[in-house]
Amino acid sequence: MDLKVEDIVKYLAENIPRGGVGPFEKAVAFIIRDFKIWWTYKLWITLDILSSLTFVATYYFVSMIITPQALIEAGYAADFLTFSVIGISVQHYVFTSVSSLSDAIREEQWNGTMETILSSTTSFRVFLLGESAFRFIIGSYFLLASLGMGVLLGIRLVLNPTSILAVFVLTILLVASHMVIGVLGAAMILKLKQGDPIVWAFSWLTQLFSGVLYPLGLLPDWLKWVGNAFPLTYSLDGLRRCLMNGEGLDSPMIIGNTLKLILFIVVVLPFSLWFFKKSYDSTRREGALGQY
Amino acid sequence: MSIINCLSKNSKGLFTLNTAVETVNLTKYFKGDGGKERIVAVDHVSLSIREGEFFGLLGPNGAGKTTLIKILCTLVIPDEGTARVAGFDVVKDAEKVREYIGWLHGETGGRALYWRLSARDNLRFYAYLQNIPKDVARKRIDALLEFFELDKDADRLVKDFSTGMKMRVMLARTLLSNAPILLMDEPTVGLDATGAIETRRLLQALCKELRKTIVFTTHNIFEAERLCDRIAVMNRGKIIAVDTPLRLSEITRKYRGVEVRFRGSSEEAVRILERLEFVKRIMSIQPEEDYTVIRAEVKDEEQALSEIPKAFSTNGLKTIGVQIALPSLEEVFLNLTGGEHESA
Amino acid sequence: MNQPEILQLFRVEEKRSKSSLRQLFAVVWAQLKMMLAYKSWLVMDLLSTLASVVMYYFVGLQVDPHQLSRSGWGTSYLAFSLVGVATSNYLWACLTRLSHSIQHEIRGGTLETIAVTPINMLMFFIGLTARGYLVSLIYLVGVFTVGVYGLGAKLSFTPQSLFVFIILFVLMLVSNQALGLVAAGIIMVYKRGDPLVFILAAVNEFLAGVLYPLELLKRFPALQVLSMLFPYTYALDGMRRVLILGASVFDVNVLTDILVLGVFSMLLVPLGLKMLGWGYDRIRREGTTSSY
Numbered sequence: 001m002d003l004k005v006e007d008i009v010k011y012l013a014e015n016i017p018r019g020g021v022g023p024f025e026k027a028v029a030f031i032i033r034d035f036k037i038w039w040t041y042k043l044w045i046t047l048d049i050l051s052s053l054t055f056v057a058t059y060y061f062v063s064m065i066i067t068p069q070a071l072i073e074a075g076y077a078a079d080f081l082t083f084s085v086i087g088i089s090v091q092h093y094v095f096t097s098v099s100s101l102s103d104a105i106r107e108e109q110w111n112g113t114m115e116t117i118l119s120s121t122t123s124f125r126v127f128l129l130g131e132s133a134f135r136f137i138i139g140s141y142f143l144l145a146s147l148g149m150g151v152l153l154g155i156r157l158v159l160n161p162t163s164i165l166a167v168f169v170l171t172i173l174l175v176a177s178h179m180v181i182g183v184l185g186a187a188m189i190l191k192l193k194q195g196d197p198i199v200w201a202f203s204w205l206t207q208l209f210s211g212v213l214y215p216l217g218l219l220p221d222w223l224k225w226v227g228n229a230f231p232l233t234y235s236l237d238g239l240r241r242c243l244m245n246g247e248g249l250d251s252p253m254i255i256g257n258t259l260k261l262i263l264f265i266v267v268v269l270p271f272s273l274w275f276f277k278k279s280y281d282s283t284r285r286e287g288a289l290g291q292y
Numbered sequence: 293m294s295i296i297n298c299l300s301k302n303s304k305g306l307f308t309l310n311t312a313v314e315t316v317n318l319t320k321y322f323k324g325d326g327g328k329e330r331i332v333a334v335d336h337v338s339l340s341i342r343e344g345e346f347f348g349l350l351g352p353n354g355a356g357k358t359t360l361i362k363i364l365c366t367l368v369i370p371d372e373g374t375a376r377v378a379g380f381d382v383v384k385d386a387e388k389v390r391e392y393i394g395w396l397h398g399e400t401g402g403r404a405l406y407w408r409l410s411a412r413d414n415l416r417f418y419a420y421l422q423n424i425p426k427d428v429a430r431k432r433i434d435a436l437l438e439f440f441e442l443d444k445d446a447d448r449l450v451k452d453f454s455t456g457m458k459m460r461v462m463l464a465r466t467l468l469s470n471a472p473i474l475l476m477d478e479p480t481v482g483l484d485a486t487g488a489i490e491t492r493r494l495l496q497a498l499c500k501e502l503r504k505t506i507v508f509t510t511h512n513i514f515e516a517e518r519l520c521d522r523i524a525v526m527n528r529g530k531i532i533a534v535d536t537p538l539r540l541s542e543i544t545r546k547y548r549g550v551e552v553r554f555r556g557s558s559e560e561a562v563r564i565l566e567r568l569e570f571v572k573r574i575m576s577i578q579p580e581e582d583y584t585v586i587r588a589e590v591k592d593e594e595q596a597l598s599e600i601p602k603a604f605s606t607n608g609l610k611t612i613g614v615q616i617a618l619p620s621l622e623e624v625f626l627n628l629t630g631g632e633h634e635s636a
Numbered sequence: 637m638n639q640p641e642i643l644q645l646f647r648v649e650e651k652r653s654k655s656s657l658r659q660l661f662a663v664v665w666a667q668l669k670m671m672l673a674y675k676s677w678l679v680m681d682l683l684s685t686l687a688s689v690v691m692y693y694f695v696g697l698q699v700d701p702h703q704l705s706r707s708g709w710g711t712s713y714l715a716f717s718l719v720g721v722a723t724s725n726y727l728w729a730c731l732t733r734l735s736h737s738i739q740h741e742i743r744g745g746t747l748e749t750i751a752v753t754p755i756n757m758l759m760f761f762i763g764l765t766a767r768g769y770l771v772s773l774i775y776l777v778g779v780f781t782v783g784v785y786g787l788g789a790k791l792s793f794t795p796q797s798l799f800v801f802i803i804l805f806v807l808m809l810v811s812n813q814a815l816g817l818v819a820a821g822i823i824m825v826y827k828r829g830d831p832l833v834f835i836l837a838a839v840n841e842f843l844a845g846v847l848y849p850l851e852l853l854k855r856f857p858a859l860q861v862l863s864m865l866f867p868y869t870y871a872l873d874g875m876r877r878v879l880i881l882g883a884s885v886f887d888v889n890v891l892t893d894i895l896v897l898g899v900f901s902m903l904l905v906p907l908g909l910k911m912l913g914w915g916y917d918r919i920r921r922e923g924t925t926s927s928y
Binding site: 320322323333359362365366367368369371387390391393394395397400403404405406407408409413417418420421422423424425428431432435436439449465467469470493494497498501502 | 638639641642643645646647648649650651652653654655658659661662663665666669670673674744745746748749750751752753754755756917920921922923925926
């Protein structure tokens with residue numbers, strides 16, 4: 001070691017003014033860190049892409065024995081393969097992103113890095129934003145891989161300026177509304193220290209009631225209302241209408257979906273931030289932040 | 293069954309009646325980082341440890357102590373040479389060897405337990421694996437939990453334990469099977485002072501009264517000095533010396549050492565001492581509250597006692613005292629390993 | 637308790653049994669005990685599996701019965717998919733569980749502490765699979781119960797058909813577990829192979845036709861040949877013949893399936909045991925019994 005103790009003391013004695021790093025740069029720092037860690041799991045990434053292939057291929061064959069009657073009645077173009085690939089890849093995208101946020105928090109707790117991060121000058125909002133933004137960015141390769149695979153196997157997507165614009169708006173709302181759900185789940189994890197029931201319940205309830213694999217018209221009347229509680233229902237309906245039928249932001253159905261998504265975000269976001277803050281504080285009071 | 297009984301049944305060839313562990317030219321290579329380079333972890337180690345002996349393996353981190361222990365408990369297969377434990381070859385008769393050993397890896401810091409099981413369930417599980425009859429197991433588990441002051445937490449999940457508590461569960465697990473040969477890799481790591489003292493006393497009693505053979509590794513010199521009948525000093529995979537703690541200190545008794553206490557710059561003091569031709573080398577520099585102690589090996593103590601204060605005062609250092617110093621085991625160790633302990 | 641009392645306990649030497657079964661029991665007991673520590677997770681997972689059964693019921697409403705019966709599997713897609721969904725959990729358990737558990741034990745440092753006890757390591761490895769089997773059994777029973785009694789799928793559960801089903805089922809477990817042993821042996825050594833086993837299971841699930849009749853694969857001869865390389869394909873075919881079509885053990889197709897599965901088992905079991913032994917020896921040689 002060439003450095004002497006005195007040298008280190010000298011380095012640290014220099015007074016460097018703080019405050020140069022804004023919340024946005026911190027969020028970016030999180031994304032870069034996570035990306036570097038993620039990149040070390042190349043095999044897992046390949047796995048995800050390959051598994052998207054097997055699911056698209058599976059529904060390619062399933063669609064051969066399916067009649068499009070129910071799809072036509074629900075107002076979609078008559079193509080079950082396109083319908084199911086959009087449904088599953090979006091559902092998968094949303095929930096791997098959401099649950100991986102909870103996983104990330106668990107992992108931080110497990111590694112003991114959670115306490116290190118929160119003891120630095122980073123607010124929990126920045127922490128959450130950085131953590132969840134990464135999950136959604138990185139989760140999208142599965143979405144794109146599935147859609148790409150679907151195109152190779154013959155799904156038909158209507159892409160024109162109007163539909164693309166609508167898809168763009170809907171995707172932003174989709175991500176934002178599910179980040180809100182992710183924060184709720186993260187709050188539960190801080191408190192309960194194990195598999196958070198919110199994310200899990202959303203996962204299987206939406207599988208059943210958001211119309212991932214079938215139009216909601218097939219559900220019995222007394223079950224149809226359940227799907228209304230989930231933003232995924234509106235997002236999926238909107239995205240399918242754009243991508244399968246070529247509808248744009250001027251279509252009344254799309255406008256309805258967009259408004260419902262915005263309403264969801266406006267109502268639930270403050271609540272979930274409040275809830276996270278509350279469970280974060282109570283965990284700190286118990287001194288159990290780093291526990292698992 | 294005592295070891296003597298089993299040996300009379302199984303002893304073959306070179307193995308003598310009283311030997312618990314014997315290695316001949318035991319060697320283990322590992323691949324380096326690049327995969328091409330070969331690192332010698334254990335280098336032609338030949339050892340013979342008697343039944344009932346408290347045997348210490350002393351050495352800096354990376355000396356090969358853990359690898360040697362792992363070979364003895366059949367976890368690592370050696371590349372060259374042979375090792376026999378309780379009379380059985382660790383490669384050919386691995387399953388036999390396992391009946392006679394208890395192993396503890398303290399460095400894992402309590403990782404090597406089932407965190408989702410309670411302390412009692414962890415012990416129960418291992419009692420089953422060791423084929424200990426149920427009633428005996430129950431008695432022993434209760435006793436060990438009480439001895440290690442875990443009885444109140446016995447039914448809590450291990451994941452909620454502190455490091456020290458996990459360590460005590462691991463110790464209890466190792467002792468549970470009443471194995472005649474205990475291979476203890478850093479058994480007192482992570483224990484608080486009282487826990488460490490109690491554990492050392494228990495190990496000593498097991499050795500003295502139940503004739504258990506204990507092979508244990510440490511880099512704590514004082515621990516080794518206090519506990520062991522014999523100590524092997526290991527460095528870079530090689531055994532540099534094997535002897536009693538007393539005799540090991542005597543090795544350096546023929547070297548002469550002095551201890552100088554002074555006030556002033558220690559860098560300056562080192563420079564002065566290095567210039568004196570009767571000073572062989574500087575062993576340690578220990579700053580105290582308002583003075584510094586330097587221990588040095590010299591060729592002639594008398595000369596050192598008179599010359600050093602003179603040399604110091606002409607260079608502006610104030611000598612408080614000079615005396616002849618007996619070598620500690622640490623100095624023996626430094627002598628044998630060529631000073632590498634410092635950097636470890 | 638003081639020292640002399642402890643020493644007194646150790647002075648008495650007891651007779652030890654040499655029973656491997658007792659050790660096997662211990663491993664299974666510990667596994668189950670740990671599984672119960674995750675009770676809520678288990679319930680959640682079971683519920684979402686059951687939800688997926690309901691989901692396939694609604695997918696089935698879109699299936700054209702003529703298309704399905706043309707491939708020879710009756711007219712109920714629910715019954716068809718039920719057999720696949722119920723047993724595919726076992727496929728995953730057999731292929732992935734052991735290698736995953738071994739890695740877990742290696743990371744936790746417990747593999748080493750067990751390896752120094754006088755247990756036969758094969759017993760230990762077999763015991764490790766118990767958990768996956770038990771969980772899958774709960775799924776299997778749950779899926780069949782919900783499907784048959786809740787949603788009215790018509791499966792023939794007679795003493796006779798159950799008997800043949802069990803024969804096929806056991807052969808499926810043996811042959812796939814043998815594949816799992818091969819995977820475990822390799823992954824033990826190379827540590828980072830988990831994703832490969834997952835992809836193997838996913839591709840296997842796809843090619844065996846869990847969700848669509850394999851007759852549809854005829855258009856892709858390459859895929860059809862590939863699907864014939866997996867034992868699960870034959871097991872699923874046989875089990876469907878028995879449960880959906882009510883075929884007996886004397887049915888030529890069922891007999892063929894049993895025979896092929898038998899051959900698979902005879903070839904794969906010795907190979908699996910050999911690979912597992914090879915892996916365990918290799919990590920002891922490389923000294924990586926606790927690193928990853």
